[in-house]
Amino acid sequence: MTTDLDSLYQEIILDHYKNPHHKGLREPFEAEVHHVNPTCGDEVTLRVHLGDGPGGTTVEDVSYDALGCSISQASASVLTDLVIGKPVDDAMRIHDEFLTLMQGKGQVEPDEEVLEDGVAFAGVARFPARIKCALLSWMAWKDATTTAQLEEAQ
């Protein structure tokens, strides 16, 4: 029992939950989205600021305000660590890798090179009821980023 629970609540997750990185809503931003998990009521408001970088369009900032459980809060914190400063294309690949991990039913071996602290969420994939918690802010980020890119293209 304890092992199972500890695989879900890794120290890294609890640390991010207690001291979330990049939290709070900041300016400037090109897109803001509000996502909810209708089954539990968890909510996130997330802003994305894109800019030009050496590797193409770059994620300059991700700021957010969120209400929810330890998994959803820690996941938002880890997301910002992973994508801020990265070219959008690279950040999208990280998103896809995280999504694959979450949907892998605990069978996917996470790549620490890519996911860094995100590997701590490997245990979440074995708790079907909690996968949506871990994905909430990632879905919001993808939505906001796509919207920001569309705005830019127009």
Add this chain to the structure above:
Amino acid sequence: MEGLLPDLEVVRKDFPILSRPMADGHPLVYLDSANTSQKPQVVIDTMVDHLERHNANIARAMHQLGAEATAAYEDARDKVAAFLGAPDRDEVIFLKNATEALNLAANTLAWPGERQVGPGDEVVITEMEHHSNIVPWQLLTERTGATLRWFGITEDGRLDLSDIDELVTERTKVVSLVWISNMLGTVNPIGAIARRAHEVGALVVVDASQAAPQLPIDLAAMPEEERPDLLAFTGHKVVGPTGIGVLWGRRAVLDQLPPFLGGGEMIETVTMERSTYAPIPHKFEAGTPPIVEAVGLGAAVDYLSVLGMTNVHRHEQVVTAYALEGLQSVPGLRVLGPLDAAQRGGAISFEIPGVHPHDLATVLDTRGIAVRAGHHCAKPAHARFGVQSSTRMSSYLYTTPAEIDALVDGLEYTRSYFKLS
């Protein structure tokens, strides 16, 4: 402990699921009965027997099986009518759940007829409703130009009735409210509210989803001015199956409402130009109904009647009082809703600052304890208490004091796991 169901251990053996082991060999501690109740063997067996030996469509098959299936379905209606103390067995309409029953009411009130709701009319609900008794009335008032109003909640989790005479007026066409709140556990004084509503000529709709499992109900014995006009509950919370719900309605009101769904079995005759409709209950039972589910519900309410709803209610109150005491011994824990077990049902929502309900539920789950975490389909009631979500334990007739002890131990463990001082 005084007041528990006699032979509780024997009663528990009627529910096979209660003896299945959970992950890591933990016994199941099922405290999510307000969500759905567990099913006794007699309900399971009755449904299997019906499917194995009596299955046919009802009211149309001209053969022995058809006659048996029809008799079983109509027999279930008699049983539900007896369970509610319904003045007339034809007032019992079988639908798929309480949500459909409330939607039937809200939809048929939008259409032309003696009870039609229109611009300038008002519909009154309460802040402690389940979403299924909020959204249908929002749809009705949006579609008809009527106004939606509601009773607020007091700090101790009761309906604020101080402004009842300003809220329920001659403009009020419908008052729809929950008998027992699924989140706060509050038992509402539906008699007093119905009395006021009837004074102004309003229709009274009662959501009895949590009341039907817990309270002895005798509609015929209620004074007429305090009796609801329509009352909804669902089968799966009264130890019956999912897929079957009940709308009871006063015959005069059901006769006034236009049909809801059109189709087979709800007609008297059909031409290409128009149709005439069957009398109640069939008027509101279009298409092949949930037959085996109705039969299962009949067995379920029979089971409850044998135990005695007075005994079930007393058991719930004793377990709820014990739970309230145990929960309040947990440091920091705040119960949302009334603290007096005598005036509440068996659902207790609470919060522990520093631990999100999801995390709490997950930790409890690893110990075999099933509770609900989230907004319990009552977001406005949560907002009223300044919380986004809560954890809810809900007991039923098979709940033991030892299971409450296991919950309290689990909560203590959760606090230490998340290092709360």
